[in-house]
Amino acid sequence: MMFDPQVIIEKLPEIGSGLFVTIILWAAGMIGGVALGFVVATLRRFCGPAVNLPLGFVVEVLRGTPFLIQIFLLYYGGPFVGLMLDPTPCGLIGLTVYSAAYYSEIFRAGFAAVPPGHVEAAECLGLTRMQIIRRIQIPEMALIVLPPAVNLSVILLKESAVLSIITVPELTATVSAIGSQQYAFLEAIFLLAVIYWVLVEATDRLGRLAEHRLARLRFSKA
Amino acid sequence: MSLPAIAVKDLVKRFGETTVLQDINLEFPQGKVSCLIGPSGSGKSTLLRCLAFLEEATSGMITINGEALGFFQTPDGKRERLPAAQIRTVRAQTGMVFQQFNLWPHMTALGNVSEALKTVHKVPKAEAEERAMAQLRKVGLENRANHYPSQLSGGQQQRVAIARALALEPKIMLFDEPTSALDPELTGEVLNVMRDLAAEGMTMVVVTHEIGFAATVGQQISFLDHGRLLFSGPPTEIFAKPRHPRLDQFLDTYLDRGASMLV
Numbered sequence: 001m002m003f004d005p006q007v008i009i010e011k012l013p014e015i016g017s018g019l020f021v022t023i024i025l026w027a028a029g030m031i032g033g034v035a036l037g038f039v040v041a042t043l044r045r046f047c048g049p050a051v052n053l054p055l056g057f058v059v060e061v062l063r064g065t066p067f068l069i070q071i072f073l074l075y076y077g078g079p080f081v082g083l084m085l086d087p088t089p090c091g092l093i094g095l096t097v098y099s100a101a102y103y104s105e106i107f108r109a110g111f112a113a114v115p116p117g118h119v120e121a122a123e124c125l126g127l128t129r130m131q132i133i134r135r136i137q138i139p140e141m142a143l144i145v146l147p148p149a150v151n152l153s154v155i156l157l158k159e160s161a162v163l164s165i166i167t168v169p170e171l172t173a174t175v176s177a178i179g180s181q182q183y184a185f186l187e188a189i190f191l192l193a194v195i196y197w198v199l200v201e202a203t204d205r206l207g208r209l210a211e212h213r214l215a216r217l218r219f220s221k222a
Numbered sequence: 223m224s225l226p227a228i229a230v231k232d233l234v235k236r237f238g239e240t241t242v243l244q245d246i247n248l249e250f251p252q253g254k255v256s257c258l259i260g261p262s263g264s265g266k267s268t269l270l271r272c273l274a275f276l277e278e279a280t281s282g283m284i285t286i287n288g289e290a291l292g293f294f295q296t297p298d299g300k301r302e303r304l305p306a307a308q309i310r311t312v313r314a315q316t317g318m319v320f321q322q323f324n325l326w327p328h329m330t331a332l333g334n335v336s337e338a339l340k341t342v343h344k345v346p347k348a349e350a351e352e353r354a355m356a357q358l359r360k361v362g363l364e365n366r367a368n369h370y371p372s373q374l375s376g377g378q379q380q381r382v383a384i385a386r387a388l389a390l391e392p393k394i395m396l397f398d399e400p401t402s403a404l405d406p407e408l409t410g411e412v413l414n415v416m417r418d419l420a421a422e423g424m425t426m427v428v429v430t431h432e433i434g435f436a437a438t439v440g441q442q443i444s445f446l447d448h449g450r451l452l453f454s455g456p457p458t459e460i461f462a463k464p465r466h467p468r469l470d471q472f473l474d475t476y477l478d479r480g481a482s483m484l485v
Binding site for chain 2: 115117118120121122123124125126127131135136139140143215216217
């Protein structure tokens with residue numbers, strides 16, 4: 001068998017649509033995950049143990065089980081509790097909830113990393129608790145979590161390949177289907193690796209650029 | 223006799239089983255520089271943090287210009303917490319400067335100094351920044367207004383922190399080891415700003431290891447050891463012999479290092 005890129009080139013429009021689905025799912029999952037994760041972390045940080053402990057438990061379960069199993073539970077288990085979802089919405093919900101658990105942990109650590117003295121200084125100047133959260137703790141946390149948040153976003157992109165198993169028409173599903181139809185497995189898998197790698201690389205660079213530009217806003221040593 | 227700026231009465235502070243401050247009775251006079259000195263762990267920073275209400279005393283009372291801070295004493299001797307708004311009003315009379323500066327890294331020097339004017343006092347942005355700029359000028363940093371804390375030296379950061387506290391026009395300034403995080407070269411510029419403030423008649427309470435500063439600028443020196451106030455008086459008394467043996471021991475370590483000429 002020869003390595004024949006021609007087979008793949010003919011199917012570029014299909015691959016393009018798979019790539020589009022992947023990027024949309026990734027972006028939407030990321031935005032949803034960041035938003036939900038932020039809400040969870042903020043509630044856990046500022047609303048006392050009655051909120052913190054149950055949310056912490058849910059986060060631990062989500063972080064303690066494989067993404068594939070969560071997706072299976074949602075897709076095949078959902079109908080048993082009346083939750084009938086098409087593959088793509090199911091995948092999006094799965095991606096959002098799964099990443100929210102991880103983002104919330106990153107944000108939690110970020111809140112904890114804001115030096116208590118910065119809050120005390122604000123308190124001494126008469127800022128209320130809400131003003132301190134909004135003006136001091138959230139912006140400082142956001143700067144601290146930038147590198148791990150970019151890292152998680154990259155992982156999320158790669159995890160989205162798992163959605164091919166429940167037949168979401170994303171990149172991995174599309175390209176591997178082409179591979180098996182055309183008996184061009186190697187070409188297809190190789191192409192997949194390249195596309196994911198390019199996306200990851202681009203994201204990493206964007207992240208580093210942002211980090212660099214924001215460097216002067218981070219705190220210096222005394 | 224005029225009302226003391228701050229009066230501390232029977233103050234006790236415990237962290238769990240450990241007693242950090244034991245029966246402190248002390249008054250800080252108006253318009254004077256009072257210094258709290260003592261070895262590490264003597265409780266001097268905790269006392270200052272109680273004055274800023276960053277720590278709540280276990281028992282005892284603090285009054286600031288005659289107003290109870292945090293708690294009030296009922297006629298039958300019980301201690302009750304004041305409402306949050308009232309605590310804020312009393313706290314507003316003091317400005318606090320920290321050892322670690324604690325500037326907010328995501329705001330410029332001007333942003334740091336104008337923040338509370340804008341958010342707490344609802345001063346319009348332009349006016350707040352104008353007033354903040356005046357404070358930065360006072361500490362000699364108007365040309366650093368648009369720098370972020372990470373772009374400033376430690377001494378400059380601490381001067382911005384002083385300007386930030388001054389912007390709200392407090393009646394009393396509290397300093398918690400303001401130069402301890404600075405190297406000797408940068409210490410001077412911060413002490414100079416503090417000297418200027420003292421010369422203007424600002425009431426200041428300074429926790430410091432700068433015995434030279436305490437001796438030359440301080441008008442009341444209080445010496446704490448193991449959570450107890452051992453001695454309080456004017457510098458001439460504090461540094462004149464014969465001294466309390468514990469104070470003698472403490473000062474000797476400084477005087478040995480060449481500070482004797484200042485005393």
